[in-house]
Amino acid sequence: MKLTREFYARDTLQVARELLGKILVHKINGVKLSGKIVETEAYIGSIDKACHxxxxxxxxRVETLxxxxxxxxxxxxxxxxxCFNVITxxxxxxxxxxxxxxxxIDGLNEMANLRFNKEYNELTKAQIKNLTTGPSKLCIAMNINKENNEQDLCTSGLYIEESVDKEKxxxxxxxxxxxxxxxxxxEFLWRFYIKDNIFVSVKERVLRYNKSEGK
Known part of the structure; x- marks a missing residue:
C-alpha cells in the first residue's frame, strides 16, 4: 500500500526515521524496480544551513522544496x-x-544494467554491495532523474509503500x-540508518542508536 500524503505531512525528523524499512518503488517501461530504504537524511530549511x-x-532549483x-x-x-528527496x-x-x-529487492537485472551495464549474476560481490549504497547510486539503479522532479509519490508510478516485513x-x-x-x-544528528545493514553508505565508528519497530 502506498504511503499517504498524511504520512509525509508531519515532522521531518519523524518522517526520516519512519521511512526506514519502507519500500521505494519505480514502475517504468513495464518493469518494477524496488528496494528497502535503509538510510535517510533530514533537511529543515528554517534552521539548517545544509538545506538548499x-x-x-x-x-x-529549490522551488520544489x-x-x-x-x-x-x-x-x-x-x-x-x-539525488532523490521526499518533501515533508x-x-x-x-x-x-x-x-x-x-x-x-525487485528488478535486479535492470538495476545491474543501469549501474554497471551487466546482468545481476555477472556482478562481483563488491558491485552487488555497491549497487545502491549512496544517493546517486540508487538514483542510477532506480532510473530516477530530473524528469521525476515534482512527481507525486501518492499518485504516480514512483512511490513509497509499506513493507510486508514487520521486523524490528x-x-x-x-x-x-x-x-x-x-x-x-x-553537527546535527539528522542521518538515520538501519544498524548492520550492508547497503548503508557510511557507518559511524561511534554509534548512537535506539530501538524502533519497523512498520
Missing amino acids: AYGGKHTP YGIPGIVYVYFIYGMYH KEEGFPEGVLIRAIQP IEIIEAKRIGINYAEEAA
Whole structure:
C-alpha cells in the first residue's frame, strides 16, 4: 500500500526515521524496480544551513522544496549525478528527506544494467554491495532523474509503500554526509540508518542508536 500524503505531512525528523524499512518503488517501461530504504537524511530549511532553501532562499532549483508534502525533489550534483528527496511537513515550508541508500529487492537485472551495464549474476560481490549504497547510486539503479522532479509519490508510478516485513530494526542516529560547510548544522544528528545493514553508505565508528519497530 502506498504511503499517504498524511504520512509525509508531519515532522521531518519523524518522517526520516519512519521511512526506514519502507519500500521505494519505480514502475517504468513495464518493469518494477524496488528496494528497502535503509538510510535517510533530514533537511529543515528554517534552521539548517545544509538545506538548499536555508534562510528562505527562492530559486528555480529549490522551488520544489516549498511544495506539498509527498512530492519528489530531485537535484543535480557535480554536473553528473542526481539525488532523490521526499518533501515533508507542509506546503510553503522547505523541508524534506534525502533517501541515501536502499537494499535492492525487485528488478535486479535492470538495476545491474543501469549501474554497471551487466546482468545481476555477472556482478562481483563488491558491485552487488555497491549497487545502491549512496544517493546517486540508487538514483542510477532506480532510473530516477530530473524528469521525476515534482512527481507525486501518492499518485504516480514512483512511490513509497509499506513493507510486508514487520521486523524490528535498530536505528542509528549520525551526522549527515558531505556538509562540512554547514557550520553548526554539520553537527546535527539528522542521518538515520538501519544498524548492520550492508547497503548503508557510511557507518559511524561511534554509534548512537535506539530501538524502533519497523512498520
